[in-house]
Amino acid sequence: MLSLKKIAIPMLTLLLVVSAIGLTNAAPSTQAIETLNIGFMQAPSSTGDFGVRLAIDQINREGGIVGPDGALYRLQVVYPNRPPFAPDGVPDAVTSLVAQKAIAIIGPVDNRLAFPNLEVLAQAEVPVLTLATTDALTELDPSDNIMRIRAADRFYNEGLATVLIDERAITSFALIQTDVDSTEALLGFEGILVNRSLTPTVKIQEIDNSNLQADAERILQGAPAAVVMWGPPEDAETLLLRLRENGFTGLFVYRDAQEAVRSGAIPISLARGMMGATSWSYTTPTELGRAFLVDYVTSFNSIPTGVEAAAYDAVWILRRQIEQTGGDITKLREGLLQTPTIYAVQGRLEPSTYGGGDFSRAVTVYTMGDLGGPQLVARFANNVRLGDDDLVATDVRVVGLAGTLTYTPSPSPTPTLTPIPSATPSEVTLTVPQESVNLRAGPGTEYEIVGQLQLGDTATVIGSNADFTWLVINHEGQTVWVAADIVDVFDPGNLLSQLPIVQPGTNNPGIEPGQLSEGIDLTIEGVVLSPPQISPGQPFTVQVTVRNLGVNAAGSFSVSAILQPGNLTITAGSTGLGAGQSAIVTLNGTVDGTGSYTSSITVDATNAVLESNENNNVFPLTYVSDRPILSRIDFVQIPVGTAFDFAGGTADMIWTGTQIEGQNNARFGIVYAGAFEAVDYNAIDPSVVINFILPGSNIGTGSLIGFITAEGRRGVMRVDSLVGTALTVSYRVYSN
Incomplete structure (x- = not known):
């Protein structure tokens, strides 16, 4: 798991959701801290997850959430036991998250998973804040349990059409799709053309990419000024390359151009001038957007997408409502639907005005620059083109803003903060996201192919090579290898790094x-x-x-x-x-x-x-x-002055900002094992771990601290960072 490193932006000291009870109205110090679970529909580290985790980390760092009755809450993300990689996996994922007592679910991320499960999501026991964009999701949900956090497909189409037709005077279009999921989007764009008295010169609807060569020839014969495409990015790259090679000089429009270039599916040299549309782009110069961008990049060393921004907004929207209704799911659902106009990373959101569960109708149209970055062309909200004055938030109801807010709990008496971990996962699994993948006799394409896995197949990962680019699985009684970059890996407990490093014992791959x-x-x-x-x-x-x-x-x-x-x-x-x-x-x-x-x-x-x-x-x-692990928590910040429980229900320590003070007979001591993963049960020696107070001189980034909990269980803690009084640690507790 990645560490969420916080940076200070002194100029951004706006209150978070000042329309509700502010953070300065802290809960009474005797009030216990309750953990509320937020379910993320898909796998850890998949698209959208980092946005969720960043928002939760910031909220918890700033002291959590104060409910309407003064109760103090912290948030925690939970994941399905088996994240869905195909539509038929969504019902079980919903059931899993509800069983983990999630008060709301964020996801699914894309239309492929969401639309076939419209009824499942509408009937879920908790609100579903989806990041998918198909129009029918909220239109066909009479219960309004599905709440869309990104703009629907029709708004991207309208934004693109406004720029292409009304502003650039383009009148001849070729429309093409190469997957079934894009049918609604293509027909929607065609309807916009018809409403403007235009007819596509070429319209191609395919279910796959098998006819791309012939499709390119048809498009060239129609001589359109613009080609608008929907489908996988690899298909967009193939089609555009063939068009350019045959002299096409018109505009190529692909809604997910930014993500395709970033992933490498479309090279920068080919993408120059390509037009796309998204719910938010990192080049949008809003105050909230810039703050989010800086925090995201410094936390994860990557650039956020529109999906990440929407996921981040979703958590802050939930935070705002929890302040008003607490963790009651019925009140939470009702309150979310009545959310007033707010400003978020994506821009101005008006859910109570839009109705029907739509939170955002924000669209950004961009073109890809010469160096591969998106260049902002226009921004829209509910099909209205926004002026530059919209780039500055003027409404006081700000949903989320990274800044220098502080929260100082009363020193005594102290509430107990108890992370509630999921059960430690026992295995790393992979799932095949494409038609098929090859299994090889060794870690490289030079090794012979010894089998295949098909779309949707899963397998338990039992090892890897040294740089984790190839994974080892058992297949039909053989130990085989599969490339890590062509499968989806589910590693909820950071176990991949603990699996054996398997080295092939021969330099003769594919023996003949x-x-x-x-x-x-x-x-x-x-x-x-x-x-x-x-x-x-x-x-x-x-x-x-x-x-x-x-x-x-x-x-x-x-x-x-x-x-x-x-x-x-x-x-x-x-x-x-x-x-x-x-x-x-x-x-x-x-x-x-x-x-x-x-x-x-x-x-x-x-x-x-x-x-x-x-x-x-x-x-x-x-x-x-080593002995079995009861629980493991990675990268959690220990609040200053708050009693903290490692596991078991009884407070174990208080971090004063300068030292660790044991509670209820819990004891601490420095262990010397070189690395966190190298510490075993016996290394936590009760004759050494004897300190009820561990002074600050023993606490620094990288320190390994053994402890014995109030219940008598052994554990080990690694100091991930100590900046001022901000202490972030990872730890594990043994079951016996």
């Missing part, structure tokens, strides 16, 4: 008969430990992939290892292996004790097989044996 060695040559290609972190007293397996690099078949052989702690010897055998063939040999074992170790796996340790090469039989295995 002509490449084989003389005689018999057994080698280990890869080793996978399952589970990746073993626990004392719990069984585990070691899957060893053995290949025969020789031209002769090998007879029976064994694979063995000596594992620590305890010098545990585990062995398994194979009945034989043909020339050039590979097989998985599975070792089983159980260890006692904890620690980080490196051991050797050896094929044919007894030298039962006469080999032409005896120097490639050993493979190193690095692993951790």
Whole structure:
């Protein structure tokens, strides 16, 4: 998980939602702090997630939310147990978020997931603040449970048409779509042309990109002044390239041009002059937008999209309503629909005026500049072109603004702030987002293809290469590799970095008969430990992939290892292996004790097989044996003067701004293990972790602090940053 680093912007000291109870009206100091869960429909780190997390982080850093009765709330994002990658996954995702007591759901992000699930979203038990844009979402929801935070498709079409027809006097258009999801958008734009007494010179509706060459020829024959396209960015790149190669000099309009260029789907050299439209662009010079941009970039080292801005706005809109209604879901839903005119990152939002669950009708039209950045052309709100005076917020009801607000709780008595983590996830999974992906024998396209996964297939990730560009999975009894950049990876617990680094044991990828060695040559290609972190007293397996690099078949052989702690010897055998063939040999074992170790796996340790090469039989295995984790929290800020509970319900510490003070017999001490992940249960020695007060001299960025909670559980905390009195930590607590 990425750290959300806060920067101060002294000039921006506006109140957040000053139309409601301000932060200065702090809750009574005896009031407990309640955590409210906000559900994000899709996977962590997917589009929109960073906007949600940034807003929640800022709200919590500034002291949380004071409800109408003085109750103090903090927010926490939760995710579905299985994020949806296809429309049929949305119902289970909604059920999962409701089960986690989310008071509202943000998402789905796109039309592909949202529209087929209109009824599911409309009947959800909590308000759904969607980032999808299809017109029908709110129009066909009589309950108004679906609230659209970005402008609907028809407003992007109208904004583009205003610029193209009314301002640039373009009258000849070619319209093309290469996917089913864009049908409504294309027909909507065509309707706008008809209303202006125009007819497309060419209209092409495809369900895929199989006819792009013929489509390009039809468009060129029609000689339009502008081509307006909907579909995947790769299709836009292919079509535009073919048009340019054949002399097309007109305007190419692709609504998602900015995102396509940023992702690399369309090269900058080809995108110059391309026109697009979005709900918000990072080049929009509003005060709120600039503040959001700076905070986002410094937090995540990336540039936010319109989706991120809308997700950020959604959280701040929820914050405003929680101030007025608290966490009651019925009152929250009713209050959201009555939200007055507000200013947000996207601009002026008027949900009570628009009605029907529409919060935003803000559209920005842009062209792609010579260096690849979007150049603002026009801004619209509810189909009205905005002047430059709209770039400055004049309404006092500001939804979200990063700045230098402060919140200082009364020092005594102290409420208890308890992060409520989801259960620690047990595995990293991948899902195939395209028609098919190849599985290979090693981490590179030079290795042979040994299988395929199809659209929607999922698999558990059991390892990776050193730079995480290739992932290891089990497929039909084989250990295989898949490129990380062509699949969607779900890593809710930051477990990917803890999985084994698997190295292929041969420099001969894709072995063919002509490449084989003389005689018999057994080698280990890869080793996978399952589970990746073993626990004392719990069984585990070691899957060893053995290949025969020789031209002769090998007879029976064994694979063995000596594992620590305890010098545990585990062995398994194979009945034989043909020339050039590979097989998985599975070792089983159980260890006692904890620690980080490196051991050797050896094929044919007894030298039962006469080999032409005896120097490639050993493979190193690095692993951790540790007690089970009860909870893990990454990058949480510890409020000054507020009692903090690691896990279990009883306060464990107070951060005074200068030192850590243990509460309820909780104790602390510095541990020396080099790295946070290297600290194991036994390293948190009760004879060392004895301090009820840990002075500031022991607390600094990178410090590793062992602790024993009020309930007697061991844990370890890493100081992620300490700036002034702002202390941000990551920690984990063991279950026993």
